[in-house]
Amino acid sequence: MTSLFDTLKEKIAGKDIKIVFPEGDDLRVVTAAARLKKEALLEPVVLGDEALVTSLKEEAGFGDVDLTVINPETYGNLSEMKALFLDLRKGKATPEQADQLLKDVNYFGVMLVQMGLAAGMVSGAAHSTADTVRPALQIIKTKPGVSRTSGVFIMNRDSSNERLVFGDCAINIDPNAQELAEIAVNTAETAKIFDIDPKIAMLSFSTKGSGKSPDVDKVAEATRLAKEMAPELALDGELQFDAAYVAAVASLKAPDSPVAGHANTFIFPDLQAGNIGYKIAERLGGFEAIGPILQGLNKPVNDLSRGSNAEDIYKLGIITAAQALD
Structure with missing residues (x-):
């Protein structure tokens, strides 16, 4: 039998599937994202300060890899994101609360997925399961006929x-x-x-x-x-x-x-x-x-263990891209 990850790599390679990695201040995350990009398995979108991500990328030995980095604090389409967020929450969040929530990288990352700017998200290396899953449930929501993830x-x-x-x-x-x-x-x-x-x-x-x-x-x-x-x-x-x-x-x-x-x-x-x-x-x-792999959502969002290493994050990135093809 072909190994699981060899099979998944064949499915996703060269398709430029965009997956958000919100924790761009974490060496493990940047290492995994840079490796995925270098191997042309997917197109990582890393959230964080560009200078810090560049520094971590060089520390990991991937200084030559060109990663897409978005800094939520300087994002140019924040007003559009905020308007969509408020529409999705339908009175459950005030404009002031939206401003605060969109500073949270998990909410920001999920909004990129909801806006079609990415196909899925991998988080949790430095956040709890609740911090990762809550924004997905509120914004991406579960598929029709599914009551919960x-x-x-x-x-x-x-x-x-x-x-x-x-x-x-x-x-x-x-x-x-x-x-x-x-x-x-x-x-x-x-x-x-x-x-x-x-x-x-x-x-x-x-x-x-x-x-x-x-x-x-x-x-x-x-x-x-x-x-x-x-x-x-x-x-x-x-x-x-x-x-x-x-x-x-x-x-x-x-x-x-x-x-x-x-x-x-x-x-x-x-x-x-x-x-x-x-x-x-x-x-x-x-x-x-391998997992946990979250299912039942309209678009894939997966949660890491805070004890994950770069290899674990790399693998979950591959899995999330495979889910996005489904």
Whole structure:
């Protein structure tokens, strides 16, 4: 199997997809942006003071790379941006509040995306998840029919040529059945971006009624709703993880299931299970956890861990550009 990032690079190379990196005062961010530009994978738009970005670029060894830098404090089209922002917020922000918010690089970056001046944004190296996601939810908003965004991880293990999707592992603490169904359908669409033909397991501690609990009922109902929303998907539940992943177990616990035993897209019933699950797979199973990748937004905005290194930021830039092609 071609490696995940080789596949994604082939998709985005030479297409000049513009991705905003708001944290231009961070060496890690500038390093990643300059590398992406040097390799002609995308067209980074870095926010910050041009002299500082130039200095960081030289420190990173990319002094010869010509990055597009926008300083929000001296931006020439700020009045147009402000007018659009106020129209989008429709009375939820005063002109004075707009002036203040547009000094925030995340709001400014999201507005560039909304204005069509960039295709997506990567932030979070020096900001919290809330600081990154809130402007996206307020301005870019979720796709029609999607009530909320969610976060998935691509679990990649080159040694066994496995590529799985785990969701939601980042955003929704305790989704109800309708929200869980939406997460499943959105995750299937994300899987396709990464050349994964989604076979979706709605996970539980029960397989096909073996356990009785309101928690089991929630997953069963989410499965029913997801099938109504997207009947073309290969999706089943409720399934325990072993029944979803191991063919021998599936033959005993769910012999008639269309996905049991060979699922590759796993929907966890709540955030506790999702977070624990992806970290076990990462630490004990030897999978690389790539993400979280936010889904459900009209345009891609992705959140970094504040512990990210330049390689992590580089990879999330590639992923965000791939999402923008979808």
